[in-house]
Amino acid sequence: MGKLRRLPESAAPHQALRLLGGVIVRLLTYVVARDFGFAPNPFHGYCTLATCKPIIRRVAKPGDWIVGTGSAARKRAGRFVFAMEVAEALTFNDYWSDPRFRRKKPNLRGSKKQAFGDNIYFRDAKGWHQENSHHSLNDGTPNPENISNDTQTDRVLIATNFIYWGGGGLAIPAEYSDIVCFRRGHRTNFNPELAAKFICWLRSQTDRGFQADPLDWAKSP
Numbered sequence: 713m714g715k716l717r718r719l720p721e722s723a724a725p726h727q728a729l730r731l732l733g734g735v736i737v738r739l740l741t742y743v744v745a746r747d748f749g750f751a752p753n754p755f756h757g758y759c760t761l762a763t764c765k766p767i768i769r770r771v772a773k774p775g776d777w778i779v780g781t782g783s784a785a786r787k788r789a790g791r792f793v794f795a796m797e798v799a800e801a802l803t804f805n806d807y808w809s810d811p812r813f814r815r816k817k818p819n820l821r822g823s824k825k826q827a828f829g830d831n832i833y834f835r836d837a838k839g840w841h842q843e844n845s846h847h848s849l850n851d852g853t854p855n856p857e858n859i860s861n862d863t864q865t866d867r868v869l870i871a872t873n874f875i876y877w878g879g880g881g882l883a884i885p886a887e888y889s890d891i892v893c894f895r896r897g898h899r900t901n902f903n904p905e906l907a908a909k910f911i912c913w914l915r916s917q918t919d920r921g922f923q924a925d926p927l928d929w930a931k932s933p
Contacts, residue, residue, distance in 0.1 A: 737775045739907040740768055741891050742898035744780040744793040747878060749926035750846045752780070752794055753830040754876035756815045757921070759796040762807060762830040763847055763858070766865035768898055772798050777911055778869070781892050782881055786927060790889070791881035793927075795914050796871035807868040808834040818845040820852075824929055833863060875917060880924030888913065 742765065749755065751764040761769060761778065772778060779795045782788025807813055808831060818829035832843040840863050842848060847858040884892065888910045893899040 737777065737911070738772070738900055739777050739779065739891065739902055739911060740772060740898050740900050741779045741781065741893045742768065743783050743893055745783050745785070747782075747786075747793055747927040748828050748846060748929065748932060749825070749878070750828040750830055752796065752876070753816060753828065754794060754874065754878070754922050755825050756813075757872065758813070758816075759794065759871040759874035759876060760807075760813070760816065760830055760868060761796070762804075762816075762868040763832070763862045765898070766861060769801075769867045769869055770865040772801075772869055774798050774800060777914065779891065779914075781884065782927075788881060788927065790884055790892070792875075792877045792884060793881050794874065794876045794878075796869075796874035798869050799872055800870045802868045802870065803866050804833040804863065804868060805835060807831055818843055820844060824932065827932075828926075833859075835863075835866075873920070875914070875920055876922050876924075878922075878924040879927030879930070881927075885913070 752759050752761045768778060776798045777795060778798065780793040782791040782793055802810065808817075813831050815826075816829045816831040818832060819826040821827075828846050830845075832845040832847060834841050840859050842854040842859050844852040847855055847862065849855045888906070890906060891899075891902060891910055
């Protein structure tokens with residue numbers, strides 16, 4: 713499949729949503745209930761979604777945009793948490809062994825950035841292995857429930873073109889308020905023109921990469 717065509721901002725919205733070959737780029741949105749910088753993990757130059765959201769990890773393709781918005785329970789409704797343009801997808805074993813993501817392996821005795829590393833799974837003849845991490849049990853042993861949920865989709869999404877607002881989330885412009893997901897799971901059923909305009913707007917933002925600490929770092933050790 714061809715690479716995403718970088719169109720000028722003046723391009724028509726429907727053009728900005730097309731890959732070479734006529735494949736439509738999708739917008740997927742969901743509410744980030746817990747923002748620890750773990751899912752997604754926006755550190756070391758890559759925004760990665762390696763845990764949670766197994767359906768999104770299964771269906772999202774390179775060129776698609778994933779947008780996480782704030783939780784009403786955390787008084788962050790109507791604000792962005794992150795936006796990422798999927799560049800590639802790896803299996804857990806490939807993610808584990810790829811030197812680009814070595815620094816995303818967790819170290820619970822290190823900084824918060826290290827403690828919330830999301831490179832936590834690999835599989836061998838004995839089955840799945842889970843590193844001591846944010847998804848382990850409190851005593852550091854593997855958490856069977858999280859292993860089952862996370863590994864049902866053996867796929868890690870990776871982005872280099874992303875904005876992570878974290879706890880400093882930008883308010884969603886009123887004209888794009890309809891992109892917010894107000895239910896469990898995620899949304900993909902958007903008016904094509906609205907989705908196209910919104911993605912053009914995301915691409916026009918000058919701030920890129922990591923912008924502010926995760927909201928829930930304030931309540932973590």
